[in-house]
Amino acid sequence: MMLAVFPGSFDPPTFGHLNIIERCSRLFDDIDVVVAVNPDKKYLFSAEERLKMLTELTEDFSNVSVHVCNTLISDYCRKVGAKVLLRGIRNTNDFSYEFDLSLINRSLNQQVETLFVPTEQRYFLIRSSSIKELARYGGDISGMVPPIVDKAIKEKYKK
Ligand code: ADP
Numbered sequence: 001m002m003l004a005v006f007p008g009s010f011d012p013p014t015f016g017h018l019n020i021i022e023r024c025s026r027l028f029d030d031i032d033v034v035v036a037v038n039p040d041k042k043y044l045f046s047a048e049e050r051l052k053m054l055t056e057l058t059e060d061f062s063n064v065s066v067h068v069c070n071t072l073i074s075d076y077c078r079k080v081g082a083k084v085l086l087r088g089i090r091n092t093n094d095f096s097y098e099f100d101l102s103l104i105n106r107s108l109n110q111q112v113e114t115l116f117v118p119t120e121q122r123y124f125l126i127r128s129s130s131i132k133e134l135a136r137y138g139g140d141i142s143g144m145v146p147p148i149v150d151k152a153i154k155e156k157y158k159k
Contacts, residue, residue: 004084004115007034007073010050011043012149013057014131016123020088024117025061032080033058037070044132044156057146074108085114090124 004024010017010033025031035050045053047068054066069076077085085105087098095116102114126144135141135153142150 001029002084003030003032003080003082004028004086005032005034005073005077005080005082006086007036007069007076009038009041009043009128010035010054011045011128012131012145012153013050013054014123014126014128014145014149016088016090016119016126016144018057018146019120019123020086020117021058021061021064024086025064028084029063031061031064031086032082033064033066034073034076035066035068036073037068039070045152049152053149053152056148072108074105074112077112078109083111083113085112087114087116088119089116090119090127 004027006021006024008017021031021033033054035047035054037047043050047070051066051068058064058066073085077083085102087102089095089098098114098116102116105112105114131141131144132153136157141153145153
């Protein structure tokens with residue numbers, strides 16, 4: 001059985017993330033989407049909120065489950081026996097960052113291979129940080145995130 005792990009901040013989940021999940025769910029037996037918790041990072045949504053949104057957004061994919069992880073992702077992969085780590089790539093900047101990260105993860109866990117999945121053209125400008133900035137100033141983000149995320153962001157910034 002081939003299990004792949006797709007880790008990220010998902011703060012918030014976007015159509016770009018969901019596209020990677022959907023495409024990879026056809027390639028692997030199981031996908032663990034892993035919500036990363038890094039105490040050094042400041043998130044708009046709590047880990048529980050990100051978990052809840054992703055769980056709802058992936059409910060139609062029977063081989064996808066969502067988890068929270070506050071350890072190194074290489075340790076998470078070891079714990080669940082995953083040999084594949086998935087990362088989405090939008091452009092060469094993503095690639096150079098992800099390439100370095102893949103070498104670090106490889107040094108931490110030799111059992112795991114990072115696979116880079118290129119985004120689809122229509123999603124290549126979608127990134128969680130820009131979405132938050134846009135939403136904060138009342139910009140329209142409905143083409144970038146599913147309706148439940150759009151609603152949740154609006155509620156955050158209303159407060
Ligand atoms: P991280 O903080 O781990 O980079 P993100 O939530 O920003 O977390 O992204 C998680 C993963 O999804 C990363 O591999 C990132 O490159 C990928 N990703 C983000 N946005 C897109 C997109 N629009 N298309 C494809 N992959 C994406």
